[in-house]
Amino acid sequence: MKGVKALDFDKYIRVIDDFPKPGISFKDITTLLKDGEAYRAAVDAIVEQVRESQPDLIVGPEARGFLLGAPVAYALGIGFVPVRKPGKLPGKTVSETYELEYGSDTLEVHADAIQPGQRIAIVDDLLATGGTISATARLIEKTGAQVAGMSFLIELGFLEGRKKLEGYKVFSLIKY
Numbered sequence: 205m206k207g208v209k210a211l212d213f214d215k216y217i218r219v220i221d222d223f224p225k226p227g228i229s230f231k232d233i234t235t236l237l238k239d240g241e242a243y244r245a246a247v248d249a250i251v252e253q254v255r256e257s258q259p260d261l262i263v264g265p266e267a268r269g270f271l272l273g274a275p276v277a278y279a280l281g282i283g284f285v286p287v288r289k290p291g292k293l294p295g296k297t298v299s300e301t302y303e304l305e306y307g308s309d310t311l312e313v314h315a316d317a318i319q320p321g322q323r324i325a326i327v328d329d330l331l332a333t334g335g336t337i338s339a340t341a342r343l344i345e346k347t348g349a350q351v352a353g354m355s356f357l358i359e360l361g362f363l364e365g366r367k368k369l370e371g372y373k374v375f376s377l378i379k380y
């Protein structure tokens with residue numbers, strides 16, 4: 205982790221209040237991503253967490269999960285499987301609907317992308333309410349695979365997303 209200490213990651217995150225709506229304090233990771241040293245150090249730190257889970261595959265949810273999950277998979281020399289919003293994947297999909305603050309949303313994964321019995325590590329940029337990641341875990345379990353761990357750059361502890369993730373190994377680098 206050349207030059208960037210683990211404790212310094214939060215200095216690379218830009219906080220923008222009242223985005224995308226009043227009352228939300230948005231944690232903007234684009235300021236970390238554009239700094240090559242910080243981006244590499246963050247990916248390296250997540251790689252070390254993920255390695256412990258000994259996964260066969262990395263799964264990352266659209267879109268920010270791709271930005272961290274894909275380089276983690278590359279570094280470990282294992283595959284990356286994208287979880288996407290509806291209608292984006294061309295093959296046969298498995299889908300899972302989850303509740304948002306208002307209404308609901310759906311996530312999809314290719315049905316043949318994950319094999320029963322495989323160990324899967326989920327990587328995303330941020331854990332907020334835990335809705336996205338619980339739906340991603342349910343998708344993985346629908347395929348007969350096992351969620352070996354979940355890693356995030358940022359955890360919004362006050363939203364208590366971890367409570368939805370009881371029984372899973374959850375790692376995060378920065379907590380607000």
Ligand SMILES: O=P(O)(O)OC[C@H]1O[C@H](OP(=O)(O)OP(=O)(O)O)[C@H](O)[C@@H]1O
Nearest residue numbers: 266267268328330331332333334335336
């Ligand atoms: O824990 P939750 O309450 O589910 O929120 C966390 C999710 O919200 C953000 O994604 P978003 O749906 O905004 O999509 P994006 O990555 O395409 O910006 C973030 O990247 C996480 O995936």
Ligand SMILES: Nc1ncnc2[nH]cnc12
Nearest residue numbers: 228229230231232330332
């Ligand atoms: N506060 C927040 N900042 C950035 N991304 C988010 N996704 C859900 N809540 C968020």
